[in-house]
Amino acid sequence: MHMVDNNYTTAPEPLRCTGRIDPRELRFSRAMIFAIEEINNSTELLPGVKLGYQIHDSCASVPVAVHVAFQLANGHDSVFHTADKCSQSGAVMAVIGESGSTPSISMSRVIGSFKIPQVSHYATCACLSDKKHYPTFFRTIPSDQYQADxxxxxxxxxxxxxxxxxxxxxxxxxxxxxxxxxxxxxxxxxxxxxxxxxxxxxxxxxxxxxxxxxxxxxxxxxxxxxxxxxxxxxxxxxxxxxxxxxxxxxxxxxxxxxxxxxxxxxxxxxxxIQQSVIPGLRDFLLNLSPSQVLASSVLSEFWEDSFNCKLTSETVYLYFPENKNIKCYGIFQYSLRKFCCIFDKILFYLSMSLGSDLDKKTCDGTEDIKKLSNPYTETSQLRITNMAYKAVYAVAHAIHNAVCLKTNVTIHCDKHIKLDPNQVFSELKKVNFSRNGYHVSFDPNGDPVAFYELVNWQKSDRGVNELVKxxxxxxxxxxxxxxxxxxxxxxxxxxxxxxxQERNFVPVSSCSESCPPGTRKVLQKGKPICCYDCIPCPEGEISNMTDSPDCFPCPKEFWPNAKRDACFIKPVEFLSFDEVLSIILAAVSISGAFLAIVTAVIFFYYRTTPIVRANNSELSFLLLFSLTLCFLCSLTFIGAPSEWSCMLRHTAFGITFVLCISCVLGKTIVVLMAFKATLPGNNVMKWFGPVQQRMTVVSFTFIQVIICIIWLVVSPPVPVKNLSTYKEKIILECALGSAVGFWAVLGYIGLLAVFCFVLAVLARKLPDNFNEAKMITFSMLIFCAVWINFIPAYVNSPGKLTVAVEIFAILASSFGLILCIFAPKCFIILFQPEKNTKKYLMNKS
CATH class of the missing domain: 3.40.50.2300 (Response regulator)
Structure with missing residues (x-):
């Protein structure tokens, strides 16, 4: 558009357009004319009613658009027109346009006040859906809100x-x-x-x-x-x-x-916008003769610009004097007007680009528009053109619904009705039809249903960009x-x-590399949320998707893998029989039991010898039996804990060890009583004979049995999954149930051991070659040392090592007893038989 600086001392010059005509916009306007001619020749849509139009060039300028909007809203005077034989004052029924959102906004603010409907084919601004500010605006192209989404x-x-x-x-x-x-x-x-x-x-x-x-x-x-x-x-x-x-x-x-x-x-x-087909449009666009071109200043300018030549023959231009408009005229018939132009003006704008006139050769009449290659003749990608085409039909259907009535066989249109733009506006809200397979309707905001094609610029074999759906x-x-x-x-x-590229290989555009599974995003300070660092998930947590905003903990019995992108079931740990440690402990346990059995066999075989008879053979056999059980009870601690094994391992351990200590205690008491009995006038042995010895062992053992029964009844040991000692694995162990019960069992064993140790210390220097007190003292010293050290080791040993420590304590104390008490005697019996005599026995040191 030609811009003029106003000095406000003289009247401003009229607005003028400069530059070249946009062939694409010209195609839009010609498509509108094509649609009007189709409607005027139709027997189904507005039969007997002819539509008129007028085209204005806005130069893509808001001032020009506003100027024309006011011009249209003012209306025109009646003039007699001999060709149409009708009279009409030039009232505008509707406006088609504009191609841009900004000019459409300016126009709508003007003509909306007069209830003149405006249907745009190319104004997409979402703001135009606001019916409060643009009440009469419609469009056949979707709103930018849908496009933005x-x-x-x-x-x-x-x-x-x-x-x-x-x-x-x-x-x-x-x-x-x-x-x-x-x-x-x-x-x-x-x-x-x-x-x-x-x-x-x-x-x-x-x-x-x-x-x-x-x-x-x-x-x-x-x-x-x-x-x-x-x-x-x-x-x-x-x-x-x-x-x-x-x-x-x-x-x-x-x-x-x-x-x-x-x-x-x-x-x-x-x-x-969806690619469309408009039958007959291409022929209409290309069916231009020089005489038709000369009849239009717009087509003449387009022709000269396209072929770079100058039309020099006598030209009859369709000229619009300033402040004048072509009208469709009619004659008055009483108080009624016979409309030959119910829709007598459709506004359209041709955007123009800047340019300069060039020296041109004279057109010789051989120019063929069909050989021309520019946006005007390009009809293979009709998109916006179809929007303009549908806009014309939308207005025509609105007028048809306002003035026409369908009878059983025919459609009758009332040509004498005085149609008002507000009626067309009301009917536009309700239009619902299809044309060439494309549906047309408007929602309450004046917008159509949004449908877009996704297109891509692809290089053709000729090396030029082509639009591909x-x-x-x-x-x-x-x-x-x-x-x-x-x-x-x-x-x-x-x-x-x-x-x-294939679909799985597209350009990458990100502020930060994607965080792989096993990490989480941490936003970089002062930057958008898409800029972040990838931080590994903390211990016990995972992220199993790319760009995870956070890590989450694994379920209770699960643990992350090394990459921390998945949870797997924690391995269950217990002292199983197939482990090397378990095999060693089991072998030692069985060896201990075998050693006790062999010792018992030796004692039984040499039961009549003085050394066996002098050391209370009955308690010795009972002690060997209890030691055998002590060695074997350690096997109950190996393997997966179960409800029965948990109860058995602790109670068997407690009872067998009390039985063992009771036997040792009985032997110690016998030694002391025997020495007392050798003193003149002392008859104490009659109070601690074999019956009393048996009762002593049974009584001490029975107390432990009662403690174990109470423990099992009140709160017995049960198998549990220990999830707290190790985070990455489950310790399958026996919970003590009642800690009081467990420590009562151990405490009772310890009490008997201390008592036995004290008595053995008192009897250790008694003058007797076969005095067991010395060996019992050593055995009790080992026993007490083992179990005193067992307590902190048991408490501080994690997982299956707790069980291993307990087995080791059982085996160590058992071996201490059998080696200290029975090994010297077996050595004499087998390798020093000369000392296994009554004479040697009675000989004092």
């Missing part, structure tokens, strides 16, 4: 969490990017930078945005921009070696054929089913050629 899901789908963002500094770009950033935040996507620019900004501003893109660490750039703005940014990036970036585009620019000439954008992915996004489907990728995608350009 689709782009955010697209970015999330490919695992990009660190992106850059650029936008047009306009209502379209600012509102669209705001919606995208909100959706990206919900998806956990971080934005490294967000820059805005506009095509009229100084070049230094656009260069600064380009430099931000070059210096960024993010590989992916989401651009929510108008094609005209994007062109300036890409040109700036193309001056130096362009940075390798994966472009994600909004539908406004990603489908623009002009921008596909930037080869470094190959691999760009974005959303696009790779999926779709359907907002009408349930969550999780809206987004689909159908084919492989060509990704960003790498040096001179485009990398065609």
């Amino acid at each position: 689709a782009l955010a899901k697209l970015v999330k789908h490919f695992g990009w969490t660190w992106i850059g963002a650029v936008r047009s500094d306009s209502d379209y770009g600012n509102n669209g990017m705001a919606a995208f950033l909100e959706a990206a935040l919900r998806e956990g996507i971080c934005v490294e930078y967000s820059e805005s620019f506009y095509r009229t900004n100084p070049r230094s501003k656009i260069r600064r945005v380009a430099d931000v893109i070059r210096r960024s660490t993010s590989t992916v750039v989401v651009a929510f921009a108008a094609p005209g703005d994007m062109k300036f940014l890409l040109e700036e990036l193309a001056e130096d070696p362009p940075p390798p970036r994966q472009w994600i585009g909004s539908e406004a620019w990603v489908t623009d054929p002009h921008l596909m000439s930037f080869s470094f954008c190959a691999g760009a992915v974005g959303v696009a 790779v999926g779709y996004y359907d907002a009408s489907l349930p969550n999780g089913q809206q987004f689909h990728i159908n084919w492989n995608i060509t990704w960003l350009e790498d040096s001179t050629e485009v990398m065609k």
Whole structure:
């Protein structure tokens, strides 16, 4: 548009457009004319009623758009028109346009006050869904809110969490990017930078945005921009070696054929309006003769620009004087008007780019538009064109519903009704039809159902970018089913050629490397949530997914593996029979029992000898029996604890050891009593004969049996899984049940041992060659030393070592008894038989 600086001393000049016509926008306007002609020739839609139109060029300028909006809202006077034979005052029923969100916003604020409906084919700003501010606005293209959600899901789908963002500094770009950033935040996507620019900004501003893109660490750039703005940014990036970036585009620019000439954008992915087919449109667009072109100043300018020639034949231009508009006129018939133009004006804008006139050759009439290759003749990718086409039909259906009535066989339209724009507005809310297989309806916000194709810029065999459909996004489907990728995608350009990758190998764009399972994310101070460090999970916790925000503990009986990305069942530990330690202890235990049995056999064989008879053979055999049980009871401590084994191992140990100590105690008492009996007048042995000795052993043992029974009845030992001693494994052990019961058993054994030790010490110097008191003293000394050391070792030994310590104490004390008491006697019996005589026995030292 030609800009003029006003000095406010003279009236401002009229606004004028400069530059070249945009062929794509011209195609939109011609598609609108094509739709109107289809409707005017239809026998089903508005039969007998002709629609008129008027096209305005907004130059993509808000001032021009506002000027025309006021012009349309004012209406026009009645004038007689001989061709149409009808009279009409030029009231506007509806407006089609604008192509941009910002001009559409400005227009809607003006004409909305007059209830004039506006249907846009290309204004996508989500703000226009606000019916409080834009009550009469409708559109056939989805709102940017849906587009923003689709782009955010697209970015999330490919695992990009660190992106850059650029936008047009306009209502379209600012509102669209705001919606995208909100959706990206919900998806956990971080934005490294967000820059805005506009095509009229100084070049230094656009260069600064380009430099931000070059210096960024993010590989992916989401651009929510108008094609005209994007062109300036890409040109700036193309001056130096362009940075390798994966472009994600909004539908406004990603489908623009002009921008596909930037080869470094190959691999760009974005959303696009659904590709459509409009039967007959291509022929209509290409069926232009020079005479038709000469009849329109717009087509003449397009023709001259496309073929770079000048039309010089006599031209009849369709000229619109300043502040005048072409109208459809009618004649008055009493108080009624016969409408030949119920829909007499459709507003449309042709965006223009800046340019300069060139010296052109004269057109010679051989120019063939069918051989022309530009956006006007490109009809293989009809997207926005179909939106304009549907907008015309939406207005036509609204007028049809307002003035037409369907009878049984025919459709009758009342041509004499005085139609008001407010009626068209009311009917537009209710339109619901399909055209060429594409559905048209509006929700309460004036928006259609959102459906996007996902498109990708791919290099063709000719080396040029082509738009290829790779999926779709359907907002009408349930969550999780809206987004689909159908084919492989060509990704960003790498040096001179485009990398065609499989789905599982896409460009990476993240602030930090993904945290593998077994680690958790810890945010870096002062940086976005996508910038983090990976910290290994603490002991006992795992994370089993990538980029886990936290670690969680394994279940009670589970433990992490070495990588801490999975839990496995903790190994159960107990002193099993197949372990080396268990085998050694079992072998020693059996050897001890065998030794006791062999000793008993020796004693039994030499039972008539003096050394056996002098040392109380009955208690000796009972002691050997109890020692055998002591050795064997250690075997009950090996193997997996069970309910019965737990009760057996402790009670068997307690009872057999009391039996053993009782026998030793009995032998000690016998030695003392025997010495006392040798004194003149002392007859003490009659009070401690064999019967009393047996009763002593039974009595002491019975007390231990009672203690064990009480322990088992009140709170018996039970097998438990010890999860606290070791975090990484389970100790299967026997819980004591009642600690008082356990220590009562041990305490009673200790009490008897101390008592026996004291008596043995008292009798150790008695003058008798076969005095057992000395050996009993040594054995009790060993016994007490073993069990005194057992207590701290038992308490501090973890896991199965606790059981091993207990077995060792049993075996050590048992071997101490059998070796100290019986080994010297067996040695004399077997190797020094000369000392096994009564004479030697009676001989005093």
